[in-house]
Amino acid sequence: MIIKSLELADFRNYENLKIEFSSGTNILYGDNAQGKTNILEAIYLAATTKSHKGSKDKEIISFGKEEGHIRTIIERDGAEYRVDMHLRKSKSKAIAIDSQKIRKASDLVGRCNVVFFSPEDLSIIKDGPAQRRRFMDMELCQLDQIYLENLAKYNKLIAERNKVLKDMFEHPENSVLLDVQDKQLLEYGSVIIKSRDRFIKDLCEIIDPIHNKLTGGREKLKIYYEPNVTVEEYEESLRKSRQKDIYLKQTTVGPHKDDFSFNVTTENVPEEIDIRKYGSQGQQRTASLSLKLSEIEIVKKSKKENPVLLLDDVLSELDSNRQNYLLNTIGNIQTIITCTGLDEFVNNRFEIDKVFRVVNGSIPEE
Numbered sequence: 492m493i494i495k496s497l498e499l500a501d502f503r504n505y506e507n508l509k510i511e512f513s514s515g516t517n518i519l520y521g522d523n524a525q526g527k528t529n530i531l532e533a534i535y536l537a538a539t540t541k542s543h544k545g546s547k548d549k550e551i552i553s554f555g556k557e558e559g560h561i562r563t564i565i566e567r568d569g570a571e572y573r574v575d576m577h578l579r580k581s582k583s584k585a586i587a588i589d590s591q592k593i594r595k596a597s598d599l600v601g602r603c604n605v606v607f608f609s610p611e612d613l614s615i616i617k618d619g620p621a622q623r624r625r626f627m628d629m630e631l632c633q634l635d636q637i638y639l640e641n642l643a644k645y646n647k648l649i650a651e652r653n654k655v656l657k658d659m660f661e662h663p664e665n666s667v668l669l670d671v672q673d674k675q676l677l678e679y680g681s682v683i684i685k686s687r688d689r690f691i692k693d694l695c696e697i698i699d700p701i702h703n704k705l706t707g708g709r710e711k712l713k714i715y716y717e718p719n720v721t722v723e724e725y726e727e728s729l730r731k732s733r734q735k736d737i738y739l740k741q742t743t744v745g746p747h748k749d750d751f752s753f754n755v756t757t758e759n760v761p762e763e764i765d766i767r768k769y770g771s772q773g774q775q776r777t778a779s780l781s782l783k784l785s786e787i788e789i790v791k792k793s794k795k796e797n798p799v800l801l802l803d804d805v806l807s808e809l810d811s812n813r814q815n816y817l818l819n820t821i822g823n824i825q826t827i828i829t830c831t832g833l834d835e836f837v838n839n840r841f842e843i844d845k846v847f848r849v850v851n852g853s854i855p856e857e
């Protein structure tokens with residue numbers, strides 16, 4: 492799939508902008524704080540309805556404005572369609588596809604798949620489990636509508652349950668409410684656990700050969716899902732932890748506490764090492780890159796189409812070997828890259844199709 496064009500109005504530091512992208516490699520360059528990442532954020536938002544950094548709509552609308560607009564033209568399977576997104580300060584966003592208003596924002600998700608790669612992604616292995624859960628969710632939501640719906644219901648329910656737990660001392664009669672909520676948690680949570688289990692297994696097969704190549708054959712990488720609780724034990728664990736939950740005023744069991752591990756073997760150390768704890772920094776960064784590259788493959792495999800790749804300032808974070816590997820992988824995928832200077836591309840290691848210079852919320856004609 493290809494993003495043909497993007498139009499913004501009152502979005503972050505853009506009052507008005509129209510860009511037509513090439514179906515190949517696009518570079519957005521410019522000084523710091525000019526609005527390069529904002530453009531990638533708009534594309535990510537138009538594809539997934541969410542900001543890649545979790546910003547709220549009211550933060551994304553230009554300062555002092557009540558609403559903002561994003562319009563994208565997307566080409567998929569030879570057909571074009573237009574997505575209009577209307578961001579509003581005090582209401583949820585409205586979305587139309589080819590002028591037809593859609594009922595829920597989630598109906599848009601999965602029509603256009605994007606892989607967003609930023610320097611923070613390179614520390615996903617060093618970071619805590621929340622970042623790794625976010626990775627699973629961001630990817631699974633794009634691939635699986637059922638997952639997306641169950642996750643939204645699950646998260647809402649956890650917030651509601653925690654509220655009931657907080658009031659339990661004053662309202663012990665609310666324990667019947669907890670009974671009802673627990674039944675629903677089991678239903679939605681089990682879908683999440685099963686989907687994540689399948690996703691990590693698929694990813695494990697895809698990541699190993701990529702990581703092996705990236706490390707010049709030195710390392711084998713396996714990833715394993717670490718559910719906080721299995722589907723089989725979920726009901727009992729939830730029941731057993733009830734008293735503790737009331738005492739701590741929060742839900743301590745369930746997929747909102749999941750993680751997954753990264754395990755490396757080498758010729759010298761044939762037993763698996765959990766690199767979250769014992770990996771060197773370089774090892775962790777390389778495995779993070781392998782994870783991102785696998786994300787591209789997993790979209791290709793399940794959607795039978797290329798995703799759009801958004802690279803936010805990552806090239807400068809990689810040494811030239813890894814840069815080459817990444818750029819070779821891109822192949823014929825539409826890619827939009829941000830960087831502060833064009834130096835990285837000067838030695839012409841790969842083809843650039845279109846270059847845009849971003850200056851203070853606009854792209855002046857050159």
Ligand SMILES: Nc1ncnc2c1ncn2[C@@H]1O[C@H](COP(=O)(O)OP(=O)(O)OP(=O)(O)O)[C@@H](O)[C@H]1O
Binds near residue numbers: 502524529831
């Ligand atoms: N809601 C908003 N309204 C207006 N301007 C905003 C809003 N949110 C952020 N900005 C502005 O957008 C600019 C940052 O844009 P962005 O993050 O895209 O920069 P960048 O070009 O990617 O910079 P860097 O090279 O440092 O990553 C900041 O100057 C910030 O003040």
Ligand SMILES: [Mg+2]
Binds near residue numbers: 527803804
């Ligand atoms: Mg930026």
